[in-house]
Amino acid sequence: MTPPDPLPARLERLPALLAQSAALHRHLCPRQVLGARAGLLAGAWLELEFPRTDKRVLVFVETDGCFADGVSVASGCWLGRRTMRLVDHGKVAATFVDTRTGRAVRIAPRPDLRARVREGRPEGQKRWDAYMAAYRTWPDEEVFTVQPVRLTLDLAALVSVPGVRAVCGACGEEIINGREVTGPGGPLCRDCAGERYWEAG
Ligand SMILES: [Zn+2]
Ligand SMILES: [Zn+2]
Missing domain, CATH: 3.30.60 (Wheat Germ Agglutinin (Isolectin 2); domain 1)
Structure with a gap:
């Protein structure tokens, strides 16, 4: 599997998604950006139009909080629509499932992401600002690991x-x-x- 569409087209949609996420939160933070980008990337991998307005995609987020809201605005999957599930493992990661085909992809930040951002930041730049700048602009492969997966639970029973x-x-x-x-x-x-x-x- 290779990501089907180029990064810039997806990133053009990021500001509007972040505005939506920030409005929910009354702030914008790095984890919302990660969530929104993970959602955009998942849409590309699953070759589906995101955000969804139907219930075709189910997302398992592995932590609650800001990351989950970013995922929701980008994917259209929400707890309130029964298209998002919290598997609270305390990890900034999510698995996106196309319930029609069973295709699924798990997306997580690269383990060394924050260290690389801190090391690469210009002299005097605050960590927070460095994270925000990097998460908004770095290429997907610098930010995320992407793994095609198969669910081990009964999707029909879950839904x-x-x-x-x-x-x-x-x-x-x-x-x-x-x-x-x-x-x-x-x-x-x-x-x-x-x-x-x-x-x-
Ligand atoms: Zn936040
Ligand atoms: Zn009872």
């Missing part, structure tokens, strides 16, 4: 059937999107099945 509803036999709360587990007496929510992340205060 599930929108609109499916069940009622927990223990607490009576509604469970949507097929997230119930089957207990001896019928469906249970994950809280009642023992995966509760809270306790009564």
Whole structure:
């Protein structure tokens, strides 16, 4: 696989995406830039028009925060649209999946990226400014590693059937999107099945 379209055409779209991301955040920061660029690059690798207005692409972001917002504005994939999932491994990385073909690509900053930016910055330039400048302008191959991957989870089960509803036999709360587990007496929510992340205060 080779990236199909040249870098400059994609980067022309970066300022508008960053304006959108910064408006969500009330600031612009290096991780938003990385997220937006990762999204643009993913669109090129998957040979799909980004940002998506449909649900064809599913993104797994590996950390929350600023990076995820950059990914969202560039890819059109959002938690609120069920086209983004958080796999909170605390890594600035994301995997973009074309759910129609199963093609997937994982994009992460090169491990030595920040060190190279710091070393290469002009005398007196602040780190933050150096990161911003580099992330906006450096070629993709200087910024990212790109790896075609295959998902090891069940995509159909993950996406599930929108609109499916069940009622927990223990607490009576509604469970949507097929997230119930089957207990001896019928469906249970994950809280009642023992995966509760809270306790009564
Ligand atoms: Zn930020
Ligand atoms: Zn329950």
